Amino acid sequence: MAARYLVFGVLALIAFLMTAPSAMTLFTALKPPEELIRPAWTPPTAITFENFGRVWTDGGFRRYFLNTVLISTVDAIVMIVLASMTAYAMVFMSFRGKLALQVLFVVGLMIPVTAIILPLYTTVRSLGLINTHLGVIFADLALAMPVFVFMFSSYFVSIPKALHEAARVDGATELQIYRRVVMPISIPAIITTGLLEFMWSWNDLLLRLVLLPRDGMRTLSVGLLNFQGVQTRDVAGISAGAVIMAIPVILLFLFFQRHFVRGMTAGAVK
Amino acid sequence: MDDTLMDRLRAAASRFGPLSLFLIPTLAIYLYFAIYPTLSVIGFSMTKWNGISPDKTWVGFDNYTKMFSDRIFWEAFQNTFVWSAVIVVINVGLGLVIAALLSRVWRARLILQTLIVLPVVISPMAVATIWRWMLQPKGVINETLSGIGLDALTRPWLGDPDVVLFALAFAHSWSTIGLSVIIFLAGLQSVDEDLYDAAKIDGATTLQAFRYVTVPALRPVTAVVFILTLTTAFKAFDLIWATTKGGPIRFSEILSTYMYKRGALENQYGYGSAIGVALLVIVSLATLIYLRLQTRPEDR
Structure with a gap:
């Protein structure tokens, strides 16, 4: 019995320490200037949203936020469509070169964005897509594609082949089977893909730093980096910026924890 | 027709x-x-090029020769390994312990698990902001240390050459350990309960059961977490760039930040790409091992 309480106590302490950094940042973001001299671990006595208002309007975070929402949403939706269609072809259709295609995607799993960022910049530039959201979206999709193709493939493999055969016999085309039969029963894979791609896209810094040099196009990650470098003394403002960046994905995580956990263990390789 | x-x-x-x-x-x-x-x-990587001009010269393996005799490259190389080693030790060791503890708790387990895993979804950029602020000379870490009488341990964490890499590795681990915990938890669910019962009958203590049942049974999962943590650490960039940019001097310079400086900031595309290839080779090899580990159970 005592051991059980000890285990619980140790875990509660770990959970407290893991939460403390985020909690203190939130406290700081909610504090009025006169309270900032008090220790960081004290909760604000008078809550203010002035810091959020300041970075949102003057700090340009409104723009960064909208840019980030746009890129992440498009990424997530297009990724669901493309990865599922590719996986559909690889699981349900027979064609020559399937094995080669599989190998090609395995190769993609091994490519770290960091290593190819220089040629990626020149590639995007050659299409005139520097400083456009489209350029970032293409790069995001390409680099994360293998993970999600394999995620959908492993889901589709568990769908009985007879279901596909039956629809074929009924005269349905591949596109109809994909839309009416396979996708409706693949909701879990769709949710996991959408959530993970949205989060990765939301959180990334390097690609956006390189591909979006102009301020008006920036995302939250680059905006926060820049704000932190310029407004070094505005601790409350910087904290508010970090909170703005973290809150949406934290909320998504809390609502869809099960899907996230499953996806992160399966797609952990990225 | x-x-x-x-x-x-x-x-x-x-x-x-x-x-x-x-x-x-x-x-x-x-x-x-x-x-x-x-x-x-x-x-x-086999050219000399500034990234813009049409004048791109083929130089063969010159960039690699240069890289292998570049002292800063080796410093960054070494730092990458130290940084990764610290992260692996924390994420694998502590991650396993946390998961094992979590699997023994029933009350409030989901809340505890959620709080521990939550930092995983926070952007490295926000993580950098949080930890830069906590680790500054007058930050909350130093305040806490002085508060409990450990003044001797206080230091400018991100400005001290001896500790900067460790402090940043710790921050990285804070934000990634939740993933190890999740994977270990999934692994723990598949450990045969009978083994624990047998150990109990043989008079094993909880600690002995952990040592002689849990740890061996989780060896394959541990390998997966090990490689996964390693590759994530190797290709990290955001956190270090947003805190120290590799400084002070070069004490937290890792391969990715060095490549970015040489390639993107100093426009040495050829040389930067050679460093990129080095990174590519290391990460690819590690991922290949990871993929083999992950697919093996299904092959059997």
Whole structure:
């Protein structure tokens, strides 16, 4: 019995320490200037949203936020469509070169964005897509594609082949089977893909730093980096910026924890 | 009109039409924005080029020769390994312990698990902001240390050459350990309960059961977490760039930050790409091992 309480106590302490950094940042973001001299671990006595208002309007975070929402949403939706269609072809259709295609995607799993960022910049530039959201979206999709193709493939493999055969016999085309039969029963894979791609896209810094040099196009990650470098003394403002960046994905995580956990263990390789 | 020709065309369209519809958009994007840059980085690494001018000179393996005799490259190389080693030790060791503890708790387990895993979804940029602020000379870490009488331990964490890399590795671990915990928890669920019962009958203590039942049973999962943590650490960039940019001097310079400085900031595309290739080789090898580990249980 005592051991059980000890285990619980140790875990509660770990959970407290893991939460403390985020909690203190939130406290700081909610504090009025006169309270900032008090220790960081004290909760604000008078809550203010002035810091959020300041970075949102003057700090340009409104723009960064909208840019980030746009890129992440498009990424997530297009990724669901493309990865599922590719996986559909690889699981349900027979064609020559399937094995080669599989190998090609395995190769993609091994490519770290960091290593190819220089040629990626020149590639995007050659299409005139520097400083456009489209350029970032293409790069995001390409680099994360293998993970999600394999995620959908492993889901589709568990769908009985007879279901596909039956629809074929009924005269349905591949596109109809994909839309009416396979996708409706693949909701879990769709949710996991959408959530993970949205989060990765939301959180990334390097690609956006390189591909979006102009301020008006920036995302939250680059905006926060820049704000932190310029407004070094505005601790409350910087904290508010970090909170703005973290809150949406934290909320998504809390609502869809099960899907996230499953996806992160399966797609952990990225 | 020739009927047979039309028929043949129609047959071809119905045969290849759907397939190309399903594959071509993905392949176009994937080949152009992932595979082509990967081949290019190898090509770039054998040139001398500033990234803009049409004047791109083939230099063979000169960049690699230069890299292998570049003292800063080796410093960054060494730092990358130290940084990764610290992270692996924390994420594998502590991650396993936390998961094992969590699996023994029933009350409030979901809340505890959620709080521990939550930092995983926070952007490295926000993590950098949080930890830069906590680790500053007058930050909350030093305040806490003085508060409990450990003044001797206080230091400018991100400005001290001896500790900066460790402090940042700790921050990285804070934000990634939740993933190890999740994977270990999934592994723990598949450990045969009978083994614990048998150990209990043999008079084993909880600690002994952990040592002689849990740890061996989780060896394959541990290998997966190990490689996964390692690759994530190798390719990290955001956190270090947003806190120290590799400084003070070069004490937290890792391969990715060094490559970015040389390539993107100093416009040495050839040399930067050679460093990129080094990174590519290391990460690819590690990922290949990871993939083999992950697929093996299904092959059996």
